[in-house]
Amino acid sequence: MTESGRALERTATFGPDDWWRRGVVYQIYPRSFSDADGDGIGDLPGIIDRLDHLGPTGLGVDAIWLSPIYPSPGKDGGYDVSDHTRVDPRFGSEADFDRLVDEAHRRGIRVILDLVMNHTSDEHPWFVASRTGRTGRHAGDYLWADPAGQDADGRPRAPNNWVSWFGGPAWTYEPRRGQFYHHTFLAEQPEIDWRVPAVEAAQFEMVRGWLDRGVDGLRLDTFNVFLKHPDLPSNPTRAGRTPWDRQVHLYDRDQPDFPALIERFRAILDAEPGRMSVGELFDGTVETAAGLTSGSHLVFDWTLIEAAWNASAVRSAIEAREEAFGEGRWPTAVLSNHDRRRQASRLADSAGAADAEAVARAAATLLLTVRGTPFLYYGEELGMRDVDIAPEESVDPPAFRFTSGSHWWDRSRCRTPMPWSPGPGSGFTGGRPWLRLGPDAGERNVEVQLTDPRSILSTYRRLLALRATTPALQIGSLRLHPDSVGDLVAYTREVPGQRILVLLNLGRVNSRWQLSGIPGEPAWRLLFDTDTTAPRDAVIAGGATLILGPDEAIILEAIP
Numbered sequence: 001m002t003e004s005g006r007a008l009e010r011t012a013t014f015g016p017d018d019w020w021r022r023g024v025v026y027q028i029y030p031r032s033f034s035d036a037d038g039d040g041i042g043d044l045p046g047i048i049d050r051l052d053h054l055g056p057t058g059l060g061v062d063a064i065w066l067s068p069i070y071p072s073p074g075k076d077g078g079y080d081v082s083d084h085t086r087v088d089p090r091f092g093s094e095a096d097f098d099r100l101v102d103e104a105h106r107r108g109i110r111v112i113l114d115l116v117m118n119h120t121s122d123e124h125p126w127f128v129a130s131r132t133g134r135t136g137r138h139a140g141d142y143l144w145a146d147p148a149g150q151d152a153d154g155r156p157r158a159p160n161n162w163v164s165w166f167g168g169p170a171w172t173y174e175p176r177r178g179q180f181y182h183h184t185f186l187a188e189q190p191e192i193d194w195r196v197p198a199v200e201a202a203q204f205e206m207v208r209g210w211l212d213r214g215v216d217g218l219r220l221d222t223f224n225v226f227l228k229h230p231d232l233p234s235n236p237t238r239a240g241r242t243p244w245d246r247q248v249h250l251y252d253r254d255q256p257d258f259p260a261l262i263e264r265f266r267a268i269l270d271a272e273p274g275r276m277s278v279g280e281l282f283d284g285t286v287e288t289a290a291g292l293t294s295g296s297h298l299v300f301d302w303t304l305i306e307a308a309w310n311a312s313a314v315r316s317a318i319e320a321r322e323e324a325f326g327e328g329r330w331p332t333a334v335l336s337n338h339d340r341r342r343q344a345s346r347l348a349d350s351a352g353a354a355d356a357e358a359v360a361r362a363a364a365t366l367l368l369t370v371r372g373t374p375f376l377y378y379g380e381e382l383g384m385r386d387v388d389i390a391p392e393e394s395v396d397p398p399a400f401r402f403t404s405g406s407h408w409w410d411r412s413r414c415r416t417p418m419p420w421s422p423g424p425g426s427g428f429t430g431g432r433p434w435l436r437l438g439p440d441a442g443e444r445n446v447e448v449q450l451t452d453p454r455s456i457l458s459t460y461r462r463l464l465a466l467r468a469t470t471p472a473l474q475i476g477s478l479r480l481h482p483d484s485v486g487d488l489v490a491y492t493r494e495v496p497g498q499r500i501l502v503l504l505n506l507g508r509v510n511s512r513w514q515l516s517g518i519p520g521e522p523a524w525r526l527l528f529d530t531d532t533t534a535p536r537d538a539v540i541a542g543g544a545t546l547i548l549g550p551d552e553a554i555i556l557e558a559i560p
C-alpha cells in the first residue's frame with residue numbers, strides 16, 4: 001500500500017473489523033465496467049472514475065471484488081492467468097492499481113482481488129518451463145502423471161478416468177515429458193500441484209504481495225479443487241446426464257487435508273484484523289460450503305442462486321442454508337455472478353410470465369435482507385438482462401469448445417458492458433465496446449435510472465441505505481415465519497432490541513398477510529416497499545391485513 005493509503009486507513013475511513021459480515025460486496029468484471037482510455041475494454045482508471053457510483057454518495061457498498069486483473073491470454077475470460085503478480089497492461093499500470101486501492105479506501109470501500117490459484121494459463125512461465133522436461137526449477141510445479149499404458153492404437157492412455165468440467169478428458173499428453181498434465185477446466189489451464197511445498201510457498205508469497213499493496217480480501221477461485229488425492233485414483237462412476245455428472249468426484253476435489261491448507265492461508269491474512277477471504281465452492285453442496293466456512297473465511301454456496309423464483313423453492317433454499325450454516329457460521333448471499341445468467345432474466349423466466357422489473361426489485365430485497373454477506377454483481381442494480389450474443393461475437397471460448405456433454409452456457413451474455421448513460425457507447429467507452437451492449441442500454445443506464453425514484457437503481461439505493469442503518473438486517477439471526485405459506489416468503493431478522501419482518505410475494509397474483517397482534521408487537525413501522533405507486537401507511541397496527549401485489553416485497557420493523 002502507498003503511504004497515502006496507509007494514512008487514509010489510519011484516519012478511520014473504515015468501520016468495524018467485521019465489515020465482511022455486515023457489509024455488501026460489489027463484483028466488478030473489469031473488462032465490462034468502464035473504459036477510460038477509449039480502447040473499448042474496461043480498465044482500472046475507468047473503475048476509479050466510477051467509484052462515486054459505489055461509495056457513500058452512491059450505492060454505499062462496503063467492498064469491491066475485482067474479477068481477475070492479471071495478464072491472461074483470455075481463453076477463459078481472465079481466469080487463465082499468465083502472471084499472478086502483475087496487472088494486465090490492458091487494464092492499466094501498476095500505479096493505476098495502487099491509485100485504485102487508495103481512491104477506494106478514501107471512500108471507505110475495501111478491495112477484494114480474485115485469485116486463481118488452482119491453475120495457471122498454459123502461457124504462464126512456470127508451465128512453459130515445466131512442460132519441456134522433467135528437470136529444472138518448475139518441473140514439478142504442475143500435476144504431471146505417467147500414462148496408464150497404451151491403447152490399442154499405441155497411444156498413451158490417460159492416468160485415470162477424470163474428466164474436465166468444460167467437457168472432454170481432464171488430462172492432456174505432453175510428448176516432451178512423456179507425461180500427462182491435469183486440468184479440471186481447459187487444456188490451456190494446467191493444474192498446479194499444491195502438494196509441492198515450494199509451490200505452496202510461491203502461492204503464499206504472491207498472496208502476501210497483494211496484501212502488502214493494501215488489498216483487504218481475496219476471492220479464491222474454485223478453491224475446493226486445489227488438492228487431489230495423491231495417488232490419483234479413478235473416480236467411481238454413476239448414472240448421470242453428462243460425463244462430469246457420471247462420476248462421483250471423490251478424488252479430484254474436496255480432499256481431507258484441504259481445510260489445513262486453508263488454515264495456513266488464513267494465517268497470512270489474519271496477521272492483520274479485518275481481512276476477509278471467500279472461497280468459490282466448485283460443484284459442491286451447501287453442507288460442504290458450510291463445512292469450509294470459518295470466521296472471516298466465507299464460502300459461496302449456490303442454494304439461493306439455483307432456486308427457481310417461487311415461494312416454495314426460495315423457502316427451501318433459506319431453510320437449507322440456515323440448517324447447514326447454523327448460528328456459528330456466516331453465509332454469503334449470491335443471486336448472480338460472471339458465470340450465471342442475469343438474475344432478472346433467470347428468475348423471471350423460471351417463474352413463467354412474470355414482470356421482470358418487479359422480479360428484479362423483489363430479488364434485490366431478498367439478496368439484501370437474507371442472512372449472509374450479499375455479493376452484488378455489477379449491473380444488477382440496473383436490472384440488466386442476459387444479452388443475445390451471436391456465436392461469432394462470443395467472448396467465452398469454453399462455451400463453444402465442446403458441443404456435447406458440456407455444462408456451460410455462453411457467459412458472454414452476462415458479461416456485457418455496464419451502461420452508464422444514453423448515447424453511443426453508453427458512457428462505457430468512447431470507442432468500440434469489446435462486447436456489445438444490451439439493446440436496452442439507451443434507457444437502462446445509471447444516468448436515466450438516477451432520475452427515476454421508481455427505477456431498479458433507486459430501489460437498490462433505498463435498500464442499501466436501509467441495510468446500512470439496520471443492524472438486524474446486517475447481522476441478525478434469521479427465522480422463517482411459521483405462516484410463510486403459499487406464494488409468500490416471510491422471515492424475521494433479529495438482534496436484541498430490533499425485530500424486522502421481510503415479506504416477499506413470489507406469486508403472480510395478490511397475497512394476503514395478517515400481521516400478528518401478539519403482545520410485544522402492537523404495531524409495525526413500514527421501512528421499505530418495492531411498490532411505490534400506492535404508498536402504504538407509515539405505521540401499521542398489529543392484526544392488520546396487508547395485500548401484497550405480484551412480486552412485491554416489503555420490510556417492516558416491530559414497534560415495541
Ligand code: NOJ
Binds near residue numbers: 185280
Ligand atoms: C471459476 C470461475 O468463476 C469461472 O469463471 C472459471 O471459468 C472457472 N473457475 C475456471 O477458471
